[in-house]
Amino acid sequence: MKHLLSVRDAHWSEWRRLLEHPFLRRLREGEVSERSLYAWMEQDYHFVKGLLELQARMVPRAPHAHRLVLAHGLVGIVEELDWLAIQPIDPDAPAHPARERYLAFLRLLDQETYPVSVVALWTINRVFHDAWSSAAPSGGPFVDLVEHWTAPEFLAYLHDLAGVAEEAWLTASEEERSRIHALVDEILRLEAGSWDMAQTFATQYG
Helix, strand or coil, X not given: CHHHHHHHHHCHHXXXXXXXXXXXXXXXXXXXXXXXXXXXXXXXXXXXXXXXXXXXXXXXXXXXXXXXXXXXXXXXXXXXXXXXXXXXXXXCCCCCHHHHHHHHHHXXXXXXXXXXXXXXXXXXXXXXXXXXXXXXXXXXXXXXXXXXXXXXXXXXXXXXXXXXXXXXHHHCCHHHHHHHHHHHHHXXXXXXXXXXXXXXXXXXXX
């Protein structure tokens, strides 16, 4: 996956800035309340639903050899929604404006070519994994939650997704590769907005 890592490295200053976000630092240091984290999880429920819709539409237009990986990812997304639904959150809570912007972006990915869409999908999943890995606390009430989002099963899926995204990158045109870099910039801005939202919850709820 050397080409994907090259994509990440090309945006590393923004990527690294996400991993140092104040909310993730507060989480790592045990300075985030349960209420603020559950408020973030309510918004994550909206995001995971949007991801499910995107990925379900990607499967039919993916190369045959890629479909099983994306289908396995769909199973994981459904399981994540089921898991979120049994947490002490309100799945019907209104979507925050930062979340609405991200959902609109996911819908726009349907209009991109498959190579562009699948590399963007890998980017979304990889930056999510990297962020939660950086937030891992040494103890406290949130260890289990962080372990859930960095579980070996997710890492295995991320590895397989990287494989198909790498293949897609190799088939992409120069125009598509330029488009990928533009979308990575946008993903990182949206991720920063999501963590800013979480920081707002942490300030509001302690």
